[in-house]
Amino acid sequence: MPTDLPFSDDAAPHALLLTKLLTVAERIAHQGDMQAVPELLDMASEHPESPELAALAEAFAKLVVQHEVKEFELQCTIDHLQRTKQDLELANYDPLTGLANRAIARDRLQQGMEQSRRSNLPLAVFYMDLDRFKWVNDNMGHAAGDELLRQVSQRLRDAVRAVDTVARLGGDEFLCILPDMLTVTDAQALAARLVYSLAQPFPLAAGIASIGTSIGIALFPDHADHVDGLIACADAALYQAKNAGRNGWRLYERPSA
Numbered sequence: 088m089p090t091d092l093p094f095s096d097d098a099a100p101h102a103l104l105l106t107k108l109l110t111v112a113e114r115i116a117h118q119g120d121m122q123a124v125p126e127l128l129d130m131a132s133e134h135p136e137s138p139e140l141a142a143l144a145e146a147f148a149k150l151v152v153q154h155e156v157k158e159f160e161l162q163c164t165i166d167h168l169q170r171t172k173q174d175l176e177l178a179n180y181d182p183l184t185g186l187a188n189r190a191i192a193r194d195r196l197q198q199g200m201e202q203s204r205r206s207n208l209p210l211a212v213f214y215m216d217l218d219r220f221k222w223v224n225d226n227m228g229h230a231a232g233d234e235l236l237r238q239v240s241q242r243l244r245d246a247v248r249a250v251d252t253v254a255r256l257g258g259d260e261f262l263c264i265l266p267d268m269l270t271v272t273d274a275q276a277l278a279a280r281l282v283y284s285l286a287q288p289f290p291l292a293a294g295i296a297s298i299g300t301s302i303g304i305a306l307f308p309d310h311a312d313h314v315d316g317l318i319a320c321a322d323a324a325l326y327q328a329k330n331a332g333r334n335g336w337r338l339y340e341r342p343s344a
């Protein structure tokens with residue numbers, strides 16, 4: 088009788104079973120294939136004579152439960168992070184245009200002023216108000232007005248640098264915060280470009296809309312050295328731009344004594 092066979096007749100089915108068992112176990116352990124666990128449990132119930140199988144099935148069944156608990160915990164964390172992110176977006180960004188809101192604008196202005204102090208380069212604030220925007224709402228509909236506000240936001244974003252902030256203060260009012268302007272002339276040139284850009288027609292679903300924009304410019308540190316003062320100067324300059332006939336910009340001028 089040859090004796091060099093790996094298993095006796097009795098051992099062969101056991102070896103076959105262990106081979107299958109290892110294959111399934113490897114699928115679970117190496118490929119993370121949790122679908123294979125029920126197969127393992129079925130095998131264990133079909134072969135109550137195999138203690139290895141019973142032990143392994145039990146170990147993997149525990150693993151599946153732990154895996155599901157971890158997956159549940161992970162999903163809870165992801166849900167929580169998504170809710171926090173949404174809350175933050177609602178608190179910080181204008182939902183219509185995706186631009187920063189007033190609160191963030193104030194914060195960026197404060198940061199920009201600190202940066203300007205370090206770099207010794209002026210910071211410019213543009214206070215902008217669209218001209219004839221109400222006409223679009225009244226004649227083309229509120230939805231067209233919303234679409235126009237979104238397109239205006241995009242043009243403003245496209246015109247400024249990544250370091251600049253464009254914020255929507257509300258209605259048709261925007262604030263641009265432009266740190267590290269090299270010269271006053273640079274700020275004036277940018278304002279002229281923005282006026283030109285927003286004077287170009289806007290293709291809306293309801294038709295073509297034409298508006299304009301007025302911009303008031305204030306500079307840190309020349310005109311004011313704190314957030315509210317600088318915004319107030321830019322607002323005063325905007326008032327002058329509107330009074331001068333709209334569709335243009337004005338640099339803040341101190342009232343003569």
Ligand SMILES: Nc1nc2c(ncn2[C@@H]2O[C@H](COP(=O)(O)OP(=O)(O)OP(=O)(O)O)[C@@H](O)[C@H]2O)c(=O)[nH]1
Pocket residue numbers: 183216217218219220221222224228229230231232233236257258259
């Ligand atoms: N579609 C839309 N309209 C808005 C929104 N918020 C405010 N408005 C409207 O924006 C308009 C702003 O009014 P004004 O600034 O006086 O309008 P204007 O025609 O630009 O006036 P001038 O600046 O004097 O040229 C009002 O009609 C508001 O109802 C908004 O989120 N969506």
